Amino acid sequence: MASPSLSAVFRAWLLVGLRSFGGGPATLFLIRRSFVEESGWVTPEQFTRDWALCQLAPGINLLALTILIGRRLHGWRGIVLGLVGLLIPSALCTVLITAFYAEVQHAPAVRSALRGVVPATVGVGLAAAFGMLKPPLEASRREGRVSLALAYLLLGACALAALRYRTAVFPILLAAGAAGAAFQLSRRTRPAREERE
Numbered sequence: 569m570a571s572p573s574l575s576a577v578f579r580a581w582l583l584v585g586l587r588s589f590g591g592g593p594a595t596l597f598l599i600r601r602s603f604v605e606e607s608g609w610v611t612p613e614q615f616t617r618d619w620a621l622c623q624l625a626p627g628i629n630l631l632a633l634t635i636l637i638g639r640r641l642h643g644w645r646g647i648v649l650g651l652v653g654l655l656i657p658s659a660l661c662t663v664l665i666t667a668f669y670a671e672v673q674h675a676p677a678v679r680s681a682l683r684g685v686v687p688a689t690v691g692v693g694l695a696a697a698f699g700m701l702k703p704p705l706e707a708s709r710r711e712g713r714v715s716l717a718l719a720y721l722l723l724g725a726c727a728l729a730a731l732r733y734r735t736a737v738f739p740i741l742l743a744a745g746a747a748g749a750a751f752q753l754s755r756r757t758r759p760a761r762e763e764r765e
Contacts, residue, residue: 572609574649577641580607581634581653588658593693595630600699603637610637612703619700623741630654718751 572580580602588595596619603610610618618640622632631651638650672678701723708719722744729735729743 572607572641574642574645576607577609577638577646578649578653581638581650582657585654585657586661588654589661591689592630593689593696596633597692597696597699599630599633599637600696609641612699613707614640616700616703620741623737715751715755718748722747 584598588598604615618636622629625632634650634654635647638646708715726740726744729740
């Protein structure tokens with residue numbers, strides 16, 4: 569596929585920036601929809617891999633993802649266009665909404681509306697998570713039952729560690745990455761051992 573034009577990339581980021589109400593999960597959902605589903609500039613596998621890499625980096629993950637996608641599409645120009653397109657509308661909207669909210673925050677209708685926003689945000693976050701879950705599970709399914717079982721086991725163990733034991737994200741990511749790497753390494757060395765015997 570031909571590389572998109574700089575103006576098309578900027579327009580895509582600008583639209584994400586203008587529509588990214590609801591914080592991180594909503595913005596992640598919009599980025600995935602725009603760059604993976606609608607334009608096809610990034611494959612689902614690339615997106616999931618980039619997002620996983622962003623989880624290991626300190627700082628704001630969505631900005632790191634913007635940098636990775638921008639670099640993938642147009643190098644340093646893509647990075648600049650991505651950050652400007654994503655941040656300028658968000659910053660302006662945040663300032664305007666904050667000023668407006670300061671005036672109406674005590675109104676009963678506003679309080680009721682905010683109670684409805686929380687479930688909507690969670691729902692959008694779950695939709696983004698399920699979208700990113702598909703590529704690695706499909707790759708595991710292609711590799712066989714053992715790989716798929718390990719993927720589900722890691723998924724469950726990580727969810728349990730985060731929800732039940734309140735383990736920090738970074739150790740969970742390191743442990744899951746180490747387990748996945750050890751499994752892949754053992755699969756690659758097993759055929760080599762069998763050939764020697």
